[in-house]
Amino acid sequence: MIVAPSILACDFSRLSAEVSKMAEAGASFIHLDVMDGVFVPNSTFGPELVAKVKTPAIKDTHLMVINPYSRIPDFASAGADIITFHIEACKDEKEVHACIELIHRLGKKAGLSIKPLTPVEAYAPYLSEIDLALIMSVEPGAGGQKFMPSALDKISWLKERGLPLNPNLYIEVDGGINLDTGRLCAASGANVLVAGSYLYGHEDYEERVKGLLEL
Ligand code: DX5
Ligand code: ZN
Numbered sequence: 001m002i003v004a005p006s007i008l009a010c011d012f013s014r015l016s017a018e019v020s021k022m023a024e025a026g027a028s029f030i031h032l033d034v035m036d037g038v039f040v041p042n043s044t045f046g047p048e049l050v051a052k053v054k055t056p057a058i059k060d061t062h063l064m065v066i067n068p069y070s071r072i073p074d075f076a077s078a079g080a081d082i083i084t085f086h087i088e089a090c091k092d093e094k095e096v097h098a099c100i101e102l103i104h105r106l107g108k109k110a111g112l113s114i115k116p117l118t119p120v121e122a123y124a125p126y127l128s129e130i131d132l133a134l135i136m137s138v139e140p141g142a143g144g145q146k147f148m149p150s151a152l153d154k155i156s157w158l159k160e161r162g163l164p165l166n167p168n169l170y171i172e173v174d175g176g177i178n179l180d181t182g183r184l185c186a187a188s189g190a191n192v193l194v195a196g197s198y199l200y201g202h203e204d205y206e207e208r209v210k211g212l213l214e215l
Contacts, residue, residue: 001186001215004029004060004172006196007053008044008143019055022199025209029060031174031194032080033143036065039089040141047078058082060132060192062113062174064140065089069099076106082170084111084134087122100129111172115140120154128165132192133158137185138175143196147176152188159189179211186215 005027010018019030032050037043050061061080065071068085075083083103090096096112103110111132114122116139123133135158137151151173162169172192173185182193193212199205 001182001190001213002029002170002192003027003199003209003212004031004192004194005199005209006031006033006143006174006194007200008033009196009200011200015049015052016054018200019053019057021205022209023055023057025206026213027209028057029082029192030055030057031196032059032061033196034061034063034065034075035141039066039086040064042141047074047080050075050080051078060084060111060172060194062111062134062194063089069095069102072099072102073106076103076108080108082109082111082132084113084132086113086115086140088115088118093125096126097129100126111170113140113174114154116148116150120157123158123162127162127169130166130169132170132172133162134172134174134194135190136175137173137177137181140175145176147178147181149184151175152184155185155188155190163189177212179208179215182212182215 005022035044109131113134138145174194177195178198
């Protein structure tokens with residue numbers, strides 16, 4: 001399992017140390033939640049902070065923003081390795097294809113995310129193009145929410161439909177992940193687990209990362 005700690009739950013006054021300790025504990029992704037206050041009610045940070053995060057881990061950038069096409073180049077320049085945007089932020093299929101192509105043209109991996117109420121079949125036109133599918137298991141916009149089990153069937157669908165087309169597809173789940181919900185996601189076919197509040201702010205974070213890694 002790949003573990004992607006979300007810095008949303010970290011102590012931002014010690015950002016470098018907070019990022020390093022997760023990488024040292026075995027997390028090979030660092031999940032960066034970008035919120036614009038429009039696509040979701042909260043706002044977090046932009047490309048300036050993404051550029052400041054120095055880590056050997058893969059910068060897994062989750063854009064919860066409107067007009068992703070116009071924002072993607074700045075995040076690519078900021079050193080994001082994976083750029084994930086929301087299907088709900090695009091007006092039509094053409095725009096989704098255009099964002100994926102743009103991310104690839106900029107030399108990055110492209111991720112596509114859906115909110116809990118969006119049916120998983122929405123991925124169908126893009127399965128052979130994307131590098132990562134990010135299933136939201138909470139309503140995007142805040143950490144510390146409860147896992148929604150409706151994510152599990154979506155993960156299974158991606159495993160059945162997506163992996164034959166792209167054996168390297170990352171199937172990532174985000175929201176309410178702990179050892180129990182992480183186990184359910186792993187059993188359904190997830191290969192990347194995002195976790196914020198379960199990992200940050202706990203003395204035993206190393207054990208927690210290891211627990212998830214072993215799923
Ligand atoms: C929610 C974010 C998540 C969030 C996860 O909009 O996309 O990445 O930080 O936080 P936890 O693990 O606390 O649910
Ligand atoms: Zn996220």
